[in-house]
Every structure is written in structure tokens, then in C-alpha cells.
Amino acid sequence: MTWPYFPFFVRVADLEVLLVGGGEVALRKARLLNKAGARVAVVSEAVHPGFDEIDSVRVIGRQFKVEQLDGVRLCIAATDDAALNRTVAAACEARGIWVNVVDDPLASRIITPAIIDRSPILIAIGSAGQAPVLARRLRERLEGLIPQGYGRLARFIGAVRERLKGQVTPDDARRLWEAFLDGPGAEAALQGDTATAQAAVDDWLAGNPSRRGEVWLVGAGPGDPDLLTFKALRLMQSCDVVLFDRLIPDAIMDLVRRDSERVFVGKKRDQHTVPQEEINAELLRRAQAGQRVLRLKGGDPFIFGRGGEEIEPLARAGVPFQVVPGITAASGCAAYAGIPLTHRDHAQTCLFVTGHARADGQLSLPWDTLARRGQTVVVYMGLATLATLCAAFRGHGLPDDWPCAMVENGTLASQRVVTGTLADLPQRVTDAGLSGPSLLIVGTVVRLHRTLGIVTAPGMS
Ligand SMILES: C[S@@+](CC[C@H](N)C(=O)[O-])C[C@H]1O[C@@H](n2cnc3c(N)ncnc32)[C@H](O)[C@@H]1O
Structure with missing residues (x-):
């Protein structure tokens, strides 16, 4: 097709x-032209007040006249009068001026696209x-x-290429940038860490391509893959190896770069969790060997999430790391169960606590608070201790009929x-036989579940 x-x-x-x-459509065009540094002369009976905020705009008349095209190279007709727009277009064509007529x-000689702005990209x-709506969808x-x-x-x-002009052959420059974009320098430049990015370039030029590894501690959210952040997804698709645990569903693991190595550190076959020190040591060892290590956590x-414990050894050893927040189970479960965690009529405070018992079977929680x-x-990790938790809430003054809910697999x-x-x-x-990851929510906000607990998760019924 041509x-x-x-x-x-x-x-x-x-x-x-x-x-x-001079209406809203014209205003949008004026803003874009201003971004690109054009001088914009406006002709319109009435001009939207938003034009006042654009420096490069001058209103030169109320009625279109052919002479207004003198010295003009580009014209946009954006009135709501189709006949007038066509008159403008015909005048432009006759003078060899490029014209865009909105809709x-x-x-139109030229049309304006939907734009994704990562300037200078x-x-x-x-x-x-x-199909402009389709183009916008794609955008x-x-x-x-x-x-x-x-x-x-x-x-x-762009800045480094300028500095290297004449110092490297075009072939070497291409190899340099290909290696750079596949290595840690690109991620550093994305984050605005130009010193590390520059070090990667210098290493390559010195014939010593950077083998600098790093660790990305990434929150994968409570389970629904749609709740991943853009940044989590990007790092998931760039890692050399992923260390993941039990809470990460297959649908999320499917989004990790296919040829990355996968190391499960949740539960071993004998059902013992890999000791935290072993995970910490593994992260350090792999990063020091030059790998980009994704530590994916629920x-x-x-x-x-023991995130602090996992990055402390890295910080001590000077290994670069990034922490990417994820949607925590409380936010995810609350939203999908229709239980707002705060509400003007119910709760002005929200506390997150762990229901995990100490080795002696006791819970150490500030019950008066x-x-x-x-x-x-x-309460996270409160399924096994649920009876003890509920008894303690009652024992410290909350009534027997105080509302609460357990959300499993939120x-x-x-x-x-x-x-x-x-x-x-x-x-x-x-009675319900809950056994998966479960979160306890205690408070009168739970009453709202009856009206707000609509089906929101994919496939939920
Ligand atoms: C070790 S904690 C990890 C919490 C995690 N870092 C977070 O921010 O959600 C594990 C506990 O989180 C809760 N949890 C995690 N995902 C859940 C889900 N999808 N539904 C219900 N509870 C969940 C459960 O209480 C589970 O026992």
C-alpha cells in the first residue's frame, strides 16, 4: 500500500x-506550536482566554484575509466553520503554503499526529x-x-556523542551505544545518575566493558498483574536473574524476561523457607559477579517484606541497588473487597501490624493503641493467630460485635x-476453609463491604 x-x-x-x-482546538495547536518555538499569529473573532498564557502568540485580526499569509510558511485552519477552513486551505495551496485543516x-496538505513526548525523543x-481515536489509543x-x-x-x-565526535569511528560508536543500552549505564542514565552512566561509557572506551552488577528490589503488588508499576515491569524485562518467593503468581512471573535465570527462594521442597541470610548472600554474590539481579517480592x-534487611548488606558492600515500591496487600485487598481503609464516618487512623507470633507463640502488639x-x-500474617488476635481486641475493650473481615488471595x-x-x-x-495468603481488617469500615464490595478482580464472581 502506498x-x-x-x-x-x-x-x-x-x-x-x-x-x-481562536477556540479550544486552536488553543491546543497554539500550545504545541509554542513548545516547538514557532511564532504564532492568530486570526479570530473571539479568542479563548488561554491564549493569554502563551508568549509566542499575537492576535493579528478578526477576519481571515489572504494578505495575512504573506511571509507565512505554515498555516493551521482550526475554526468551527468548515467553509472558512476550506477557503483558508485553498488560499494556502495557491501560494504553496503548507496547511493543516483540523478534522x-x-x-489538509499536512496532518498532525498523536504525540508521545519524551523530548528530545x-x-x-x-x-x-x-482513525484519530485509534491513534490516540495506541499512544x-x-x-x-x-x-x-x-x-x-x-x-x-546526545551530550556524550557530541564530546566523542572525531574520537571514535562510526562503527565503534554504534558498538558502544549498543553495549551501553544493554548494560547498567542505560538504567543509570534513565534514573538521572549521569556519573554511573559516564563510568559505563569510560569503561567501554578503555576496552573494559562494565560488568557492574546491581540489585533491583521490586514490589510485585498483591497478585493481580495489572497492579504492577511501569517501573517494575521495565526492570522485570531487563534482569539477568530473578529471585522470587511464594507470593508471586505465575501470571506475574510470565512477564519476567524469558531468558533470565529463575531462582525460587520462597519455600524449598522440604517446606523450609530459605534462610534470610542465604538470600542476602546470594543477592550480593550475584551482583558482585556482574549480574542484574531482580529480587521480586509480593x-x-x-x-x-524484609526489604531493609536485604539491601543493608548491599549498601555496606557498595553494590548499587534500587527499591521499587509495590501496592501493598492492605491497599490491594481493601480496594478489591470494597473496604476503604479510612472513611470520614468510620476511621481517621489506619494501622498496619503483623500477626506473626514470636518463637514462644506470643504476639507482641501494642494492644492499647x-x-x-x-x-x-x-493485620498481615494473621491467619494462624486469628483466634488469639480477636480475643485480644475484645480483651482490650472492643465490643464482641465489632466488625472485621478476612480477605484471602486479595x-x-x-x-x-x-x-x-x-x-x-x-x-x-x-468454616470457609481459608488457607491462602490472608489479611485481617478490623474496624467499622468493614460494614461498607456490603455496599461497596462489588466484583473488581478479573475473573472474580
Ligand atoms: C510476608 S508478608 C508480605 C507483605 C507484602 N510485603 C505486602 O506489602 O503486601 C505476607 C502477608 O501479606 C499478606 N498478603 C500478601 N498478599 C496477599 C493477598 N493477595 N491477599 C491477602 N493477603 C495477602 C498476608 O497476610 C501474608 O501472610
Whole structure:
């Protein structure tokens, strides 16, 4: 199929552009032209007040006249009068001036694309005017895939290329940038760490390509893959090896780079968790061997995730690391179960605590702070100690009929919510046979589940 248009970028800095129209559509065009440095002359009966905020705009008349095209190289007709727009287009064609008519590709010599802006990287998507909504959809999808830091990365590469001009052959320059983009320097430049990025370039030039490893401690959220952050996804797709635990569902593991090595550190076959010291040592060893190590954790690494313990040895050894927050189980379960954790009429405070018992079987929790009205308490790892927890809440002053809920496998298709009171929830949970990862929510916000607990997770019924 032949192309209906030839795509290219035009330098409009200091170019005189005529914009016929002064409404909202024209205003959007004026803003874009201003971004690119054009001088914009506006012709319109009425001009949107937003034009006042654009420096490069001058209003030169109320009615379109052919003489206004003198000295103009580019024109945009954006009035709501189709006949006037066509008159402007015809006048431009007659004078060899490039013209765009909004929503009228047939009258346009040029059309404007949907734009993804990671300046200096600009991605333009066009549909030859046939399906602009589809082009915008595509833009939305790509927006999520292209990190905001791409602009920083491109500027870094641009600056170094300028400095290296004449010092390396074009072939070497290409090899350098290919190696750079596959290595740790690119990730550093994306983050704005130009010193590390520059070190990667210097190492390559010295014939010693960087083998610098690093660790990415990434929160994978509570289970639904749609709750991953863009950054988590990007690092998942760039790692050499992933160390993951029991809470990471297959649907999320499927998104990790296919040829990365996978190391399961959740439970061994004998059902013993890999000791924390072994995980810490493994992260350090692999990063020091030059690997980009993804440590993928359920929820948020810094909320009952031992994230601090895992990065301390790295920090001590000077191994670079990044921590990427994830949606913690409390936020995920609350949202998908329709239980707001705070609510003006119910809870002004929300506390996250662990229900994990100490080696002596005791819970060490600040009960006087927890057993209060007007707040929500979320208990992680409280399934095994549920009866003890509920008894302690009652023993410290909350009534027997105080609402509470257990959410199992929150945000997954298998999510189950069991509601009850401090007096009867343990039995209800036993009757329901909950055994997966479960979160206890205590407080009158649980009453809202009845009205807000609509089906939100994929496949949930
Ligand atoms: C070791 S903690 C890890 C918490 C994690 N770092 C976070 O921010 O969600 C594990 C506990 O989190 C809770 N949990 C994690 N994912 C869950 C889910 N999808 N549904 C319910 N509870 C969950 C359970 O209480 C589980 O025992």
C-alpha cells in the first residue's frame, strides 16, 4: 500500500505560523506550536482566554484575509466553520503554503499526529486522518511502555556523542551505544545518575566493558498483574536473574524476561523457607559477579517484606541497588473487597501490624493503641493467630460485635472475603476453609463491604 502521507519532523523555531481560529482546538495547536518555538499569529473573532498564557502568540485580526499569509510558511485552519477552513486551505495551496485543516484531511496538505513526548525523543502516530481515536489509543498504550526517563537517556547519549565526535569511528560508536543500552549505564542514565552512566561509557572506551552488577528490589503488588508499576515491569524485562518467593503468581512471573535465570527462594521442597541470610548472600554474590539481579517480592518490599534487611548488606558492600515500591496487600485487598481503609464516618487512623507470633507463640502488639474506635487495623500474617488476635481486641475493650473481615488471595480471581465480628470471625474463617495468603481488617469500615464490595478482580464472581 502506498503511503497517504510522508512522515517527517519540521523545525518551526522562529517560523511564522498563521493560526485561523481562536477556540479550544486552536488553543491546543497554539500550545504545541509554542513548545516547538514557532511564532504564532492568530486570526479570530473571539479568542479563548488561554491564549493569554502563551508568549509566542499575537492576535493579528478578526477576519481571515489572504494578505495575512504573506511571509507565512505554515498555516493551521482550526475554526468551527468548515467553509472558512476550506477557503483558508485553498488560499494556502495557491501560494504553496503548507496547511493543516483540523478534522478535514482532504483539505489538509499536512496532518498532525498523536504525540508521545519524551523530548528530545518524540514519537508521532498518524492514521492518515482515518482513525484519530485509534491513534490516540495506541499512544496511551505506548505511554505506559516508554519510561519518562527516556528523555534523560537521549540527552545523555546526545551530550556524550557530541564530546566523542572525531574520537571514535562510526562503527565503534554504534558498538558502544549498543553495549551501553544493554548494560547498567542505560538504567543509570534513565534514573538521572549521569556519573554511573559516564563510568559505563569510560569503561567501554578503555576496552573494559562494565560488568557492574546491581540489585533491583521490586514490589510485585498483591497478585493481580495489572497492579504492577511501569517501573517494575521495565526492570522485570531487563534482569539477568530473578529471585522470587511464594507470593508471586505465575501470571506475574510470565512477564519476567524469558531468558533470565529463575531462582525460587520462597519455600524449598522440604517446606523450609530459605534462610534470610542465604538470600542476602546470594543477592550480593550475584551482583558482585556482574549480574542484574531482580529480587521480586509480593506487595511492597518495605512493608513486612524484609526489604531493609536485604539491601543493608548491599549498601555496606557498595553494590548499587534500587527499591521499587509495590501496592501493598492492605491497599490491594481493601480496594478489591470494597473496604476503604479510612472513611470520614468510620476511621481517621489506619494501622498496619503483623500477626506473626514470636518463637514462644506470643504476639507482641501494642494492644492499647490497637483496640480503639475510629480507626482501622490491618493485620498481615494473621491467619494462624486469628483466634488469639480477636480475643485480644475484645480483651482490650472492643465490643464482641465489632466488625472485621478476612480477605484471602486479595486481588486475584480466587479472592474470598469472609466478614463477621470479633466474636464469630475465627469460626467463620475455619468454616470457609481459608488457607491462602490472608489479611485481617478490623474496624467499622468493614460494614461498607456490603455496599461497596462489588466484583473488581478479573475473573472474580
Ligand atoms: C510476608 S508478608 C508480605 C507483605 C507484602 N510485603 C505486602 O506489602 O503486601 C505476607 C502477608 O501479606 C499478606 N498478603 C500478601 N498478599 C496477599 C493477598 N493477595 N491477599 C491477602 N493477603 C495477602 C498476608 O497476610 C501474608 O501472610
